[in-house]
Every structure is written in C-alpha cells, then in structure tokens.
Amino acid sequence: MLQAIGLTSEPRRDLPPAVDNLSFEAPPGAVTALLGVPGAGKTTALRLMLDLEPGRGTTLFRGRPLHRLSRPCREIGVLLGDVPGHPARTARGQLRMLAAAVGVPAARADELLDIVGLGALRGERLGTLSLGMDRRLGLACALLGDPHTLLLDAPSAGLSPRESGWLFGLLRAHAGRGGTVLYTTADSKEAARTADHVVTLDAGRLVAAQDVASFARTRLRPRVAVRTPHAARLADALSREARARRRSVEVVTEAGSRITVYGSSCPEIGETAFRHGVLVHQLADEIGDTGVPAPGSLPAPGLVPGPAPAPGTDDRAVRVPRPDPGRADGSPYGHPRGGRPGDVRRERGDRRPRSADGHDGRTGGGRRTPPGLGRPVRGPLRPVRYELRRMFGTPAALLAVAAVLVPSVLIAVPLARAGRTPLADLLAAWPALLPLPPAALGAGLLGALSFGEEFRYPALAEARGCVPRRLGLLLAKLAVTAGAALLLALLTAAADLGALRLVYGADAVPVPDNWPELAVDWAALTVGCGWVGLLGAGVFRITMAGVASVVVVPTVVVPLLRTVLDGPSVRTAAGFTRRLHESGWAAWLDWSHQVDRWLPVLSGLLAQPVALALALSLTALLCAYLFIGLSRRVRW
CATH class of the missing domain: 3.40.50.300 (P-loop containing nucleotide triphosphate hydrolases)
Known part of the structure; x- marks a missing residue:
C-alpha cells in the first residue's frame, strides 16, 4: 500500500x-x-x-x-x-x-x-x-x-x-x-x-x-448532445415539458447551435423536437464530465465505497468495460519472476522511532526536506559492470580512439623525416608545438565523457538531472578510465611504431633499451590526463569542462610551476638513493636490486613540470569532487 x-x-x-x-x-x-x-x-x-x-x-x-x-x-x-x-x-x-x-x-x-x-x-x-x-x-x-x-x-x-x-x-x-x-x-x-x-x-x-463506481456516478453523467439551428426554441420547449412533468432535466445552451441535455434520452428529445417542428441536425448520447465537484457534494476523502445505486439499477453498468487484464x-502477459509482488517482506533491523501519530518523523512533522537529502544515495550496485556498459554502449569511445590514432600516425611520419625529434616524442606523436600529444587529449576526452554524458543524459536518477555520487562509482570510473587510457596509449605507440617502420624501415626506428622507463612515463601521462578529464567533468557537470581541465594543465599550470621551480633554492634532494640504501629501508623492503633502476625514473618523472602539474590538478579536482559530490550538506 x-x-x-x-x-x-x-x-x-x-x-x-x-x-x-x-x-x-x-x-x-x-x-x-x-x-x-x-x-x-x-x-x-x-x-x-x-x-x-x-x-x-x-x-x-x-x-x-x-x-x-x-x-x-x-x-x-x-x-x-x-x-x-x-x-x-x-x-x-x-x-x-x-x-x-x-x-x-x-x-x-x-x-x-x-x-x-x-x-x-x-x-x-x-x-x-x-x-x-x-x-x-x-x-x-x-x-x-x-x-x-x-x-x-x-x-x-x-x-x-x-x-x-x-x-x-x-x-x-x-x-x-x-x-x-x-x-x-x-x-x-x-x-x-x-x-x-x-x-x-x-x-x-x-x-x-x-472507488471508480462512485466516481462515475458523481462525476460522469450521461447526456444528450443536440445540434439544431433553433437551439433556443428547442431548449425552451424541453424546459417547459420537464417542468410540466415534474422531471429533473437540465438543459445547457452552448455556443452556436449546440445544446446539452442532462436527465433525458434521445427518443424523448426527438419526440419533443417533432411536436414543436424543430429541425435537428445531430442527436447523440455522450458521457459528460461535470467538472471538479464541490467538496460538500462528495463523501469525506478516503477510499470508502460510494453511495448505493438507485433502486432497480445495476451497479455494474456504471463501470466501463476494461481490456482483458x-x-x-x-x-x-506472464509475470517474469515467481511469487507475488504484493507479498510483504519484513526487513531486519527496522527499529525506526515513531511519533505519536505512528509515522516516521524524519520527513514528516513539518520539517522541510530538500531534494536528495531525504535518503542516502544508492546505486549503481555493480559499478564496474555499469561503467563498462556505459562507456562501450555508444560509439563515442570508438570514435575517440579513431580520432587519436589517425592524427598520431599523420604527425609521427613527418616528424621522423626531419630526424631531430627524440624517439619517445616520436612514438607519442608529440611535436613541440602541441601542449599534449593526441593520445593524452583522447584519454582526457574519454574521462570527460564518463561523467559528462551522465549529466546530459541521466540514467541513474529519474528527473534529478545528475547521477548519484557514490565513492564506489567514482572508483569504478577511475579504474575503467585508467584501463581505457592505457589501452589507448598502447594502441597509439604501436600504430606509430608500425607506421614508421613501414615507411622508413625497421633500422630507422630501433626499440630503445630504456623502453620500460619510457612506457611508465607514457602510461602516467595518459592515465593522469584521463583522470583529470573525469574529475573535471564530475565537478563542473559538462564534458567540455573536463576537456578544458586537461588543456589547462600544460597551458596554465605548467608555466606557473616552472616559474616557481626556476626560482632560487636552498636545499636539493641530491643523494636520496644513497641515503635510502644507508638507512636500510631498501633491504627491508627486499627490492634493493630495483632501487637503482626505478628510483631515478620516478624522481625524474616527478621532477617534470607536466607530471607535477597533473598531480596538483588531480589533487585539487579530487578535493573539489569530494566536497561537491559526496557532502550531504550540498544541494545538487
């Protein structure tokens, strides 16, 4: 109920x-x-x-x-x-x-x-x-x-x-x-x-x-619609005969040549028109709507049976036949699942306090409940599966991949002809005039679509205009976006390498010895751009805001960081690897044989202005998202 x-x-x-x-x-x-x-x-x-x-x-x-x-x-x-x-x-x-x-x-x-x-x-x-x-x-x-x-x-x-x-x-x-x-x-x-x-x-x-029978008796009344060029004359004749016979007949004169008669029938009105010599163009039975009834004319509100029908009438005739259920x-039509939906299932732990009138006091008692604050946000219950079907359910992801691979190949082939571009930038199709390579911008677009499409076409919350901001949903989006960005980075590098070897030969583009370090840098760049696009769209609720957040990193944040980092410094982190060995932490973690190889890579990655700008942008956007999306005090 x-x-x-x-x-x-x-x-x-x-x-x-x-x-x-x-x-x-x-x-x-x-x-x-x-x-x-x-x-x-x-x-x-x-x-x-x-x-x-x-x-x-x-x-x-x-x-x-x-x-x-x-x-x-x-x-x-x-x-x-x-x-x-x-x-x-x-x-x-x-x-x-x-x-x-x-x-x-x-x-x-x-x-x-x-x-x-x-x-x-x-x-x-x-x-x-x-x-x-x-x-x-x-x-x-x-x-x-x-x-x-x-x-x-x-x-x-x-x-x-x-x-x-x-x-x-x-x-x-x-x-x-x-x-x-x-x-x-x-x-x-x-x-x-x-x-x-x-x-x-x-x-x-x-x-x-x-109930519908009472509603039909009090709201819907049978009537007769009459069209005649002598509407006033016929209405007067019907009213006089009804008074003479002491019958309850109501005649309503409408615009033009139409009158509506309540309490009579087509044969009676036709006979009256024949006796008075009135020409009739239309005579038809209708079901009339009497409008909103006065409160005093109906039973008190509540689902109670209506008044009893008049003697000699069949209550079933009041109800209009319905289609076969x-x-x-x-x-x-067959029910897809067993059982009856009306079966009441008791939930455990339902010990809610009730007021004197027996109702839960959380939303009643005169308290105003803003939208979204009456209950905790729920769903999706399977966030990773939901996010995968959301991303690959439209051609947007495939179009973004195609929009990245084709320009990357077209940029990498001319760059290799000059012979002045480093191999890492060559495989990423990243010329000096572009703030970011196409793959990084494509990863940012995929991340921005992850939230931007849901705000534009809401699918999880009817009529709210937004989607639930659950932490599980955010983690699922981050994981799926990272996977899509890594796949896009791999496809881009493979396509560029294949195109270069096809055009210039295998000897012209050798595989470098430090390819694992280059792969880490490349993966970090694409994943970071994808996450920035995702969080930017989640904060500003529009796809283009997520893409703009990605573009702002190399054009605005990186110059500011370079200004700060190029200033005078008193202390440096030189000798960090040596001191880590001397402290014993490397041996305790049993990865001392990898320290000399990966610590310079990680420290060099963090020393790059683009990587540091991505880290700062991700931190700022994540804090903004958590404040706006997960705070229960903020109206969506």
Missing part, C-alpha cells in the same frame, strides 16, 4: 504551494488514478513522494518511508516523462546498463524487452524510437527491479488508443498480481475506464478519493 501523508510543496515567491496538505492512499492490487486539470499539482505530488521536490510530509511504501528502503529500485518503479538516456544507445544496451545499476542479472533486460513488445527492436537506438516505443521502454525500465509500486506521470499522453489499451492492460496485470499502481491523468473518462480508485485534485488540494494487443 502507498500512503501519502500531509504532502505540501514549498511555495515559490508569493504564490500558494502547488500541493497543499495532500493525504490519500493507493491500495495494493488496484490501479489508482491521480486526476486533475493541468496545473492541479499531480506531477508535483509524485515528485514529493520521491523526494525530488522540496516540501513537507511523508510517503510510506508498504509502511516504510523512502529513506528506509534498502533497495528502492526493488520497491518502486518510476516513469516520469521520456526515458533519460543517450540517443545513440540501443534499447538493449540501455536496459543492460540499468540492470547493472540496480543489481539484477543482464538476462532481465532481454526478458523485459520481450514482455513490453520490443524484442524485435532491441537493437534500435533510443533517438529513433517513436513515442509509443519510448513509453514501452520506459515501462521496462520501471519494471527492471520487479517493484511492488509503480508511479507513472501521464503515461498515456500522446499515445494512440491501441497503445493506451496495451499500456493499461500491462498496468492492470501488475495490479492483478498484488502490486500498487498510481498514475496521473487529466482525462476523467480515462480514469473511469482504466482505474479502480480515483483521487481528484484541484489547486493542489484533495477534492475526493473514491491477461492480454495486451492480443498477446498473453
């Missing part, structure tokens, strides 16, 4: 709150419609339930608030708007990436694609999907963790009647297995046709919470 208690949004400027003290329930095993005209506060109410909007109140999902759920994706499935994702990613790749984020097997993605009817389109890009296909994929994303509760914001908006029938058939099947479904709509007829309970909002306040578009 879903229980919304005292939801109140934060007012903006001098305007009243979009949602004001809203309380209602959505029972399990039923479909509940949150009904209201545009601007009534339906979307804001959903965002308040998900801690995406600042405000007061609390929402209990099977008795637990959101911040008490250990696995929110297993309890709540959300569909707010379109599917957030890179347009070049395939439908299958998007679901498999989210499967790693929520910690479910990758086979679950293929299973859901078949359930929602996208099995034949699993290789289609997100940017090419139609609105109906996008909505199917969004529902698959919401069902990925097999949640008990589904929250959907206007899921049928813009869909064809066939697509809407399929959508609500799937929701009906989910509710039939014990799940809770809550969706928003502005169409009262759709609510009466597809929902079991209807919660009506007006200006952010609760007007009524009814077991079939959607002619195909059977």
Whole structure:
C-alpha cells in the first residue's frame, strides 16, 4: 500500500504551494488514478513522494518511508516523462546498463524487452524510437527491479488508443498480481475506464478519493448532445415539458447551435423536437464530465465505497468495460519472476522511532526536506559492470580512439623525416608545438565523457538531472578510465611504431633499451590526463569542462610551476638513493636490486613540470569532487 501523508510543496515567491496538505492512499492490487486539470499539482505530488521536490510530509511504501528502503529500485518503479538516456544507445544496451545499476542479472533486460513488445527492436537506438516505443521502454525500465509500486506521470499522453489499451492492460496485470499502481491523468473518462480508485485534485488540494463506481456516478453523467439551428426554441420547449412533468432535466445552451441535455434520452428529445417542428441536425448520447465537484457534494476523502445505486439499477453498468487484464494487443502477459509482488517482506533491523501519530518523523512533522537529502544515495550496485556498459554502449569511445590514432600516425611520419625529434616524442606523436600529444587529449576526452554524458543524459536518477555520487562509482570510473587510457596509449605507440617502420624501415626506428622507463612515463601521462578529464567533468557537470581541465594543465599550470621551480633554492634532494640504501629501508623492503633502476625514473618523472602539474590538478579536482559530490550538506 502507498500512503501519502500531509504532502505540501514549498511555495515559490508569493504564490500558494502547488500541493497543499495532500493525504490519500493507493491500495495494493488496484490501479489508482491521480486526476486533475493541468496545473492541479499531480506531477508535483509524485515528485514529493520521491523526494525530488522540496516540501513537507511523508510517503510510506508498504509502511516504510523512502529513506528506509534498502533497495528502492526493488520497491518502486518510476516513469516520469521520456526515458533519460543517450540517443545513440540501443534499447538493449540501455536496459543492460540499468540492470547493472540496480543489481539484477543482464538476462532481465532481454526478458523485459520481450514482455513490453520490443524484442524485435532491441537493437534500435533510443533517438529513433517513436513515442509509443519510448513509453514501452520506459515501462521496462520501471519494471527492471520487479517493484511492488509503480508511479507513472501521464503515461498515456500522446499515445494512440491501441497503445493506451496495451499500456493499461500491462498496468492492470501488475495490479492483478498484488502490486500498487498510481498514475496521473487529466482525462476523467480515462480514469473511469482504466482505474479502480480515483483521487481528484484541484489547486493542489484533495477534492475526493473514491472507488471508480462512485466516481462515475458523481462525476460522469450521461447526456444528450443536440445540434439544431433553433437551439433556443428547442431548449425552451424541453424546459417547459420537464417542468410540466415534474422531471429533473437540465438543459445547457452552448455556443452556436449546440445544446446539452442532462436527465433525458434521445427518443424523448426527438419526440419533443417533432411536436414543436424543430429541425435537428445531430442527436447523440455522450458521457459528460461535470467538472471538479464541490467538496460538500462528495463523501469525506478516503477510499470508502460510494453511495448505493438507485433502486432497480445495476451497479455494474456504471463501470466501463476494461481490456482483458491477461492480454495486451492480443498477446498473453506472464509475470517474469515467481511469487507475488504484493507479498510483504519484513526487513531486519527496522527499529525506526515513531511519533505519536505512528509515522516516521524524519520527513514528516513539518520539517522541510530538500531534494536528495531525504535518503542516502544508492546505486549503481555493480559499478564496474555499469561503467563498462556505459562507456562501450555508444560509439563515442570508438570514435575517440579513431580520432587519436589517425592524427598520431599523420604527425609521427613527418616528424621522423626531419630526424631531430627524440624517439619517445616520436612514438607519442608529440611535436613541440602541441601542449599534449593526441593520445593524452583522447584519454582526457574519454574521462570527460564518463561523467559528462551522465549529466546530459541521466540514467541513474529519474528527473534529478545528475547521477548519484557514490565513492564506489567514482572508483569504478577511475579504474575503467585508467584501463581505457592505457589501452589507448598502447594502441597509439604501436600504430606509430608500425607506421614508421613501414615507411622508413625497421633500422630507422630501433626499440630503445630504456623502453620500460619510457612506457611508465607514457602510461602516467595518459592515465593522469584521463583522470583529470573525469574529475573535471564530475565537478563542473559538462564534458567540455573536463576537456578544458586537461588543456589547462600544460597551458596554465605548467608555466606557473616552472616559474616557481626556476626560482632560487636552498636545499636539493641530491643523494636520496644513497641515503635510502644507508638507512636500510631498501633491504627491508627486499627490492634493493630495483632501487637503482626505478628510483631515478620516478624522481625524474616527478621532477617534470607536466607530471607535477597533473598531480596538483588531480589533487585539487579530487578535493573539489569530494566536497561537491559526496557532502550531504550540498544541494545538487
């Protein structure tokens, strides 16, 4: 069961709150419609339930608030708007990436694609999907963790009647297995046709919470639409006959030649028009929407049965027939996993304090909860697998590799012709006029895309516009970016060496004896640039900011360091290796035979302005990232 208690949004400027003290329930095993005209506060109410909007109140999902759920994706499935994702990613790749984020097997993605009817389109890009296909994929994303509760914001908006029938058939099947479904709509007829309970909002306040039969009797009334060139004359005749027969007939004159009659029928109106000689162009039965009812005309808010039907009437006739809950578009729907989603599972260690009214006091009691602070950030549960699928799920990584290898070869071949470029710079395709070699810039771009794409196409947090800043996610991104940078460095050096030997011969480009030391320098440069790009994009939330952070290192930070290092010095680190041997540390660590070889390499690496600038830039960006991303006091 879903229980919304005292939801109140934060007012903006001098305007009243979009949602004001809203309380209602959505029972399990039923479909509940949150009904209201545009601007009534339906979307804001959903965002308040998900801690995406600042405000007061609390929402209990099977008795637990959101911040008490250990696995929110297993309890709540959300569909707010379109599917957030890179347009070049395939439908299958998007679901498999989210499967790693929520910690479910990758086979679950293929299973859901078949359930929602996208099995034949699993290789289609997100940017090419139609609105109906996008909505199917969004529902698959919401069902990925097999949640008990589904929250959907206007899921049928813009869909064809066939697509809407399929959508609500799937929701009906989910509710039939014990799940809770809550969706928003502005169409009262759709609510009466597809929902079991209807919660009506007006200006952010609760007007009524009814079962669908009571809603249909109080909100939807049968009427007769009449078009005639003598509308005023026919309306007067109908009103006089109704008064003479003491019948409750309401005649509403609309614009033009149309009148609407409540409490009568087509045969009676046709006979009245014939007796008075009135020409009739149209005479049709309709289901009329009476608008938002007055609070006093309905039962008190709450999911209680409506008034009894009039004697002699069949209550079943009030409800509009629904599509078969077991079939959607002619195909059977089967639950992919065993068990009932409505089964209540007790969590260990749930000893939360409760107030006098029985509700958890963390988000209730008039306390305002800014977005993102109501619960700890969760996900991805499998960060390394998620990051690998995120990086290689789009052609951006392959395009970046191609954009590095081709210029590197084109730069290395002319440089070798002059014969004045050192072999290390030749294999890295690093002329003196470039601040960094192409491979280092490419590694920085791969790192910047690691966070920049997620901020632009959020995939882990619906409607937040950003991704969770977990330490595990950061470590996974650092590891995958380092691996991609090392692979890019290896491919670049191999491509340049192969091109040079092909053009000038094997004797012209010999392998140097100190190639391990050169490989360490080359790997440190590319990995450092990749990490700078990643942290720069993570701090500034844009890809170009990560690339700019990489370019700033040789153009701004290195000149400043050279100015500082070229100044007068009183002490030096000369003789460090000798003193290390004399102190006994090298022998204790049992690597004295490697000290003489690697310590000069490491000390020389740290003495280079570019390496020192990278180290300082990484330190500064990491501190900024930890402060901005992992601090719970900072609003995202």
